[in-house]
Amino acid sequence: MQAGYGRAVIAVAAMVTLAACGGKGDPQLMNLRAGQGPDEFAIVPPKALEMPESLSDLPEPTPGGFNRTDQNPEADAAVALGGKPSAAGGIPASDAALYAQSARFGVDAGIRATLAAEDLDWRRDNNGRPLERLFNVNVYYKAYRKQRLDQQAELARWRALGVRTPSAPPRKIGEE
Numbered sequence: 001m002q003a004g005y006g007r008a009v010i011a012v013a014a015m016v017t018l019a020a021c022g023g024k025g026d027p028q029l030m031n032l033r034a035g036q037g038p039d040e041f042a043i044v045p046p047k048a049l050e051m052p053e054s055l056s057d058l059p060e061p062t063p064g065g066f067n068r069t070d071q072n073p074e075a076d077a078a079v080a081l082g083g084k085p086s087a088a089g090g091i092p093a094s095d096a097a098l099y100a101q102s103a104r105f106g107v108d109a110g111i112r113a114t115l116a117a118e119d120l121d122w123r124r125d126n127n128g129r130p131l132e133r134l135f136n137v138n139v140y141y142k143a144y145r146k147q148r149l150d151q152q153a154e155l156a157r158w159r160a161l162g163v164r165t166p167s168a169p170p171r172k173i174g175e176e
Contacts, residue, residue: 001137044071044073045071046069046070046071047068047069047071048069049069050068052099117150123143155168
């Protein structure tokens with residue numbers, strides 16, 4: 001019986017040793033280990049080729065510039081919504097005051113990196129259990145549990161106030 005016990009101890013020790021050998025690296029959001037993947041939004045298919053009425057209508061080529069088949073999603077969206085494509089990409093005059101107010105204390109160009117570092121620290125501090133750290137268990141939802149919004153309680157609060165919630169799920173049968 002002791003030989004079986006000794007083998008079990010050796011097997012558990014081997015598993016713990018192998019688990020400790022895995023490179024932890026820098027944990028990312030939701031503990032994904034894939035690293036920096038492709039940006040699927042950076043790949044935009046070109047527009048269809050068109051033959052102009054006459055070849056004299058073709059613009060002069062601009063090396064490194066845009067051509068007629070390049071997509072311009074911002075201008076296309078502006079046109080689709082009834083706006084002017086020349087206004088795409090800038091701050092509309094109607095929003096200038098809002099932008100000035102929001103940027104009054106300066107704009108941090110590295111805000112994404114700052115927030116990612118703060119998020120990582122928050123999740124490390126709120127991880128709590130040594131076994132979760134040892135086995136690299138996903139603790140994202142646990143770390144932010146106190147900050148989450150209870151959807152159903154919030155929906156009930158707004159409905160109690162008499163506010164219409166058209167995008168909310170319908171009430172269940174028998175629910176008042």
